[in-house]
Amino acid sequence: MQQEIETIYDYLDSVDLLRDAIGTEMKIVLFSVLQGLADNFAYQVVMSKPGNNRLAKELKKLVIPHVTGLLSAYRKSARSLGESFAGLVLSKTTK
Amino acid sequence: MKPKPDKAEEKLVLNLDSLTDVYVIELKSIARTLLMGGLSGKEVTKQLEENVKNTGRETGTYFNAISSDVKSAIFQIADQAAQEAFAFENLQDAMRWVAFFTKTCPDCIDRHNQIKSYDEWASWGFPRSGATVCRQHCHCVLIPDSYPVKIEQPLPRERARIE
Secondary structure (H helix, E strand, O other): OOHHHHHHHHHHHHHHHHHHHHHHHHHHHHHHHHHHHHHHHHHHHHHOOOOOOHHHHHHHHHHHHHHHHHHHHHHHHHHHHHHHHHHHHHHHOOO | OOOOOOHHHHHHHHHHHHHHHHHHHHHHHHHHHHHHOOOOHHHHHHHHHHHHHOOOHHHHHHHHHHHHHHHHHHHHHHHHHHHHHHHHOOOOOOEEEEOEEOOOOHHHHHHOOOEEOHHHHHHHOOOOOOOOOOHHHOOOEEEEOOOOOOOOOOEEOOOOOOO
């Protein structure tokens, strides 16, 4: 197979592996966040009135920083994969 | 045209906002149904606790949707870094769409091997932008046309997985 095609395969494979890693870690983080508030959260769901979105707001305040924090932790690796791929492509690109 | 920084995170936060709203609405709907069915508040609370603690259907769906969005953001960040490098070298006038057979959607098969400028692709929709049937699950790439690769047909590909 052409080495140039192999470069694209390698890029997609590397990104997929990184995606799997963050996906798995994300579920663990979310699981632990929701475990911590399950009792009180369930009670509030039952007691909250229709149309009241306070509960969703509170959950967002808790979940969003965890998710964006994890994304930040992986950002450097993701950018590095993109940059390496571009570097390999550029080294074979005719200008 | 350089892609904007942090667009991936912006999109992720917007999606999280809607996903969380939907999750809470679904839990409330379950609670209402159970209460109307005659269960006590205490019993309903216990059932919802189980759903949250043991990752029941609604909680599992919420987790999977967030996980999928985060994974999609990783691809966007990597793509963005690559496209910035291509832009720096002024190679974005002619970008080739390359599709891979992993469950390739009809839109991506149509786009395979087409060459357009980066700005034209921006209006058509980039891989994983949601413009194709496969939406954020797309596994296509945009590479400069001058990259010496002949790909008449979409390429077969086995997706890499952590073992």
